[in-house]
Amino acid sequence: MAKIVRGSEGVGQAIELLAAGKLVAIPTETVYGLAADATNGEAVASIYEAKGRPRFNPLIVHVADMKMASDIAIFDSLSRKLAAAFWPGPLTIVLPLRLGHPIHALVSAGLDTVGLRMPDGLAHEVIARLDRPLAAPSANASGRISPTTAQAVEADLGERIPLVLDGGATPVGVESTIVKVESGTVRLLRPGGVAAEDIEAVIDMPLARGATGKVEAPGMLASHYAPTANVRLNVSALMPGEALLAFGSFAVAGSPLATRNLSSSGDLREAAANLFAYLAELDASGAKSIAVMPVPDHGLGEAINDRLSRAAAPRDKPTAPE
Known part of the structure; x- marks a missing residue:
């Protein structure tokens, strides 16, 4: 060890x-x-x-x-x-x-x-x-x-x-x-x-966006940052036996097997700091699926949603467009 x-x-x-x-x-x-x-x-x-x-x-x-x-x-x-x-x-x-x-x-x-x-x-x-x-x-x-x-x-x-x-x-x-x-x-x-x-x-200019179709840097694989459990994004209701990765103070319908809230106050910096640790804790809960509440896409929310979308991607795709 x-x-x-x-x-x-x-x-x-x-x-x-x-x-x-x-x-x-x-x-x-x-x-x-x-x-x-x-x-x-x-x-x-x-x-x-x-x-x-x-x-x-x-x-x-x-x-x-x-x-x-x-x-x-x-x-x-x-x-x-x-x-x-x-x-x-x-x-x-x-x-x-x-x-x-x-x-x-x-x-x-x-x-x-x-x-x-x-x-x-x-x-x-x-x-x-x-x-x-x-x-x-x-x-x-x-x-x-x-x-x-x-x-x-x-x-x-x-x-x-x-x-x-x-x-x-x-x-x-x-x-x-x-x-x-x-x-x-x-x-x-x-x-x-x-x-x-x-x-x-x-x-003092906008960032260019869009991939060239090849891997140019780390983190560009479609499936990446993935727990063992499946990940389901932008949920408003839970399926039976799911764990919940929450954000903010809003509730979702259903009873989660386990819950972690990235930031109950809706702070994106706090959410980014908690993201990987909370995904790992929910993955260890025994749930076969982790349901994720919507996260705003501005500021650090863009990075959080990028990681979540790759965690939720099919596990057999080698590359992904940005």
């Missing part, structure tokens, strides 16, 4: 393991990431193996500063403006790879671009002290619910990794927003911890 270690002792152990090419689960402000040295091919391959992750699904690279980021990818004025506004923080920017970059080819899954993010907190400390970029998708089996606590990581991947660095519950609770910067435009690939409206305010 994985050791769960907090504080400076945990940071030191994490750095030793990562330097040796091992996997470590680390907390970011979004969810816990399954981290490996992004320059080490065998270490990166261990991420895919531990997660059971499709090889065509690329990994986000986490950096400590702009020098590290600029050694990996080519920034233009627009991408630098985004980095200045939102880093450290829950924004991933997809950029062209720089010639001679140190990132192993498995990280980008054959693409000529890479998703970069600068995390905050303990993850940032680990990367800065290690002085190497880290590939770090969410620390869960591929397609399953992303973990927001060290205990959730241990329950899912504890048999496959040596260490979980415990930083408590993650404050944002959904993965990073992913945007791609190209030809003077910014295209939203995945909604997440930074609201689209906040990005548009910084770049």
Whole structure:
């Protein structure tokens, strides 16, 4: 089983393991990431193996500063403006790879671009002290619910990794927003911890939307973030034996097997932070189906609804339009 270690002792152990090419689960402000040295091919391959992750699904690279980021990818004025506004923080920017970059080819899954993010907190400390970029998708089996606590990581991947660095519950609770910067435009690939409206305010233009039909970044599979139970969205009444993922103060008809309310006050930030933990708790209730009340689609609601729609998608579809 994985050791769960907090504080400076945990940071030191994490750095030793990562330097040796091992996997470590680390907390970011979004969810816990399954981290490996992004320059080490065998270490990166261990991420895919531990997660059971499709090889065509690329990994986000986490950096400590702009020098590290600029050694990996080519920034233009627009991408630098985004980095200045939102880093450290829950924004991933997809950029062209720089010639001679140190990132192993498995990280980008054959693409000529890479998703970069600068995390905050303990993850940032680990990367800065290690002085190497880290590939770090969410620390869960591929397609399953992303973990927001060290205990959730241990329950899912504890048999496959040596260490979980415990930083408590993650404050944002959904993965990073992913945007791609190209030809003077910014295209939203995945909604997440930074609201689209906040990005548009910084770049002073609307975000482009719509997929190209190929996987360009993590989280673009149709079925993703999925519990074992089926998920039914936008319900106003329950079926017998269903668990309920509620939102706000309104009631639905029927008697749920179990209930969790993302935010009884209708706070989308609170709802995002609770999403994955509550899905996991309802999944453990024994219900074969989880009914989900409607969630507004503005601000962080866009990211919440994106994750819920992928959790509810048919489990046999390889890719999805945005």
